[in-house]
Amino acid sequence: MVCPNKEEADLVFGQLKFTVRRIYSSPPAHGAYIAADVMNSSELYALWQNEVYMMRDRIRAMRQKLYGVLTARIPDRDFTYFIKQRGMFGYTGLSVGQVRRLRDEFAVYLLDSGRMCVAGLNTSNITYVADALAEVLK
The missing domain is CATH 3.90.1150.10 (Aspartate Aminotransferase, domain 1)
Known part of the structure; x- marks a missing residue:
């Protein structure tokens, strides 16, 4: 990010840190949903287990x-x-x-x-x- 001066760069950096923190603190849930689907389906679980083997x-x-x-x-x-x-x-x-x-x-x-x-x-x-x-x- 390019800013006209250090003060503005510090403000922008602070906003970016705030945004990134929210992303890391609240990861998306879709991975957990996929894992739950696999673990709760005997067919998908068997496929997954075979791939792990x-x-x-x-x-x-x-x-x-x-x-x-x-x-x-x-x-x-x-x-x-x-x-x-x-x-x-x-x-x-x-x-x-x-x-x-x-x-x-x-x-x-x-x-x-x-x-x-x-x-x-x-x-x-x-x-x-x-x-x-x-x-x-x-």
């Missing part, structure tokens, strides 16, 4: 593939933690320096803590990501 199985498959590629690239290192962990995210144990190297040299993004989004892996990128991980772990 498919997502879980895909994430498990990505963990297994990541484990397989890394184990093939660095056979003397134990990567079982990838298949023992559960959920959409995984902890790699990488240092901040290794994470930055992944980012700078391979455009693979993890949190500085070494946490990665396993759900973001797919059949098109998993070998590239695993090779990049193997390279920074050598």
Whole structure:
């Protein structure tokens, strides 16, 4: 927002903060209505449950593939933690320096803590990501 002076900018900013606060304090209810519809319909619930199972199985498959590629690239290192962990995210144990190297040299993004989004892996990128991980772990 462009204003002619600081005083007017401060007034506009105050109004924007007030507007945003109302939005965050009172989120829309339609998501809750959709969830209620799904939970109260045996057919929709079964469809939703099947989709959740498919997502879980895909994430498990990505963990297994990541484990397989890394184990093939660095056979003397134990990567079982990838298949023992559960959920959409995984902890790699990488240092901040290794994470930055992944980012700078391979455009693979993890949190500085070494946490990665396993759900973001797919059949098109998993070998590239695993090779990049193997390279920074050598």
